[in-house]
Amino acid sequence: MQQLENHACFGGQQQVWQHPSTSLLCDMRFGVYLPPQALAGQRCPVLYWLSGLTCTEQNFITKAGAQHSAAQHGFILVAPDTSPRGTEVADDAAYDLGQGAGFYLNATQAPWAAHYRMEDYVVQELPALIEAHFPASTHRAISGHSMGGHGALTLALKYPGRYASVSAFSPIVAPSQVPWGEKAFTAYLGTDRSAWQAHDAVALVAQERPERLPLLIDQGLADDFLAAQLRPELLEAACQAAGHPLTLRRHAGYDHSYYFIASLIGDHLAHHAQALGA
């Protein structure tokens, strides 16, 4: 594992690391923010942040301003890249498929199946690595934006007990029913839509579940992708039908950008801190 960046930030350190991933069979980068409490030797809970389409590990760490709240609450922040990367990794010219668009699942279809195993990477490999190399406790929270909000919701629902807390900004809640998701799932998972259900928050909420982890979602009402791609009302209806606890906050005037995330990331960190007793 190789350290690429290290910047003092709010009394802690914002680092970027690169490592050969055994799940993705390529080199991967991730950002990790170590709050002052971690530098002082305390084991800290970890918030995993999953970014949206076209992002790398850089977007969240440079634009969200999350380090401020993480330093207050003593959270480690981990921000992985959004897909496998490299010249040997399958890609597509479109921004919403291939590199930068991994959708946080394990692909089953050629040519994607060889490298696109972001679900294994985010749920298994990365936490094992973080918990071995940094002063991280095994208390985990997960959040994300857009495609990453989809990732956070589906992984938290799919792996009960793995995350103490989950939230999302402007998530794709029903990928099986919207163009971004239909395109990606057809490519990565094939045309049999029954295989898509395990990666669709609306479908997962509708299942019988061993636990009902509360969902916190913030959505801007001036978001250009709201009506066609995000459709939070579908998750709202599914949660209502299943009795799944959901806090869905709609914000007039806010769009899909990091300006929205920055405005509310402090709220999300406070929510996760309360859930984790941090």
Added chain:
Amino acid sequence: MQQLENHACFGGQQQVWQHPSTSLLCDMRFGVYLPPQALAGQRCPVLYWLSGLTCTEQNFITKAGAQHSAAQHGFILVAPDTSPRGTEVADDAAYDLGQGAGFYLNATQAPWAAHYRMEDYVVQELPALIEAHFPASTHRAISGHSMGGHGALTLALKYPGRYASVSAFSPIVAPSQVPWGEKAFTAYLGTDRSAWQAHDAVALVAQERPERLPLLIDQGLADDFLAAQLRPELLEAACQAAGHPLTLRRHAGYDHSYYFIASLIGDHLAHHAQALGA
């Protein structure tokens, strides 16, 4: 004047505008953050932020997280570009001369003199435009980073009464004595070093002055440019000799990046708010 961006942010709006500049004879972009107080119709004080080498109007508005504090204090934030721009504007292949490196002065030498009048732009044209088009009071503060810290210090010192408050992160305090400044000043102002003194904070502080505006400076000690380009000890000595009030804070571990700025921008906004009674 044309609006290019408008994002809700911390209850206010982060906008980007483009306008034909009469000082620079080219189209210019600037970021303006309108806090909730401004949207509610209140006239708000304005903090001008001057960015460093290679930056545009985007760096500060996307990375500093300053909107959070600006919303609390009711500050309008204005972030201009760092030089004139365009194919008709003289340029140099180096990152530290020409476009992206205007050094906040009026050039007197060919080929730069035709467009490089950032001093006029920042001190005269831009405030007039801001105060005409936005709910801005005439209470002005100025701050900046690196080359922009140089700009903030020299313009505040050179125009007494124009700015109620000044601060800087990692500024070039003595451009006449360091490689970045010597290169730029030779190109823009010529080889007669006496013409450089009006654009050098250390030289300006040494002059008899009608007022002694207190300077607030934060400097990281892990900054790669500290010893060769920034040299805050030169300003410290000049202020001591002249009896000029200076608060110079040195921060172990912090580098030249926006992670440093983000960590302390809240402090600077509070400092400016106190000076302006905001």
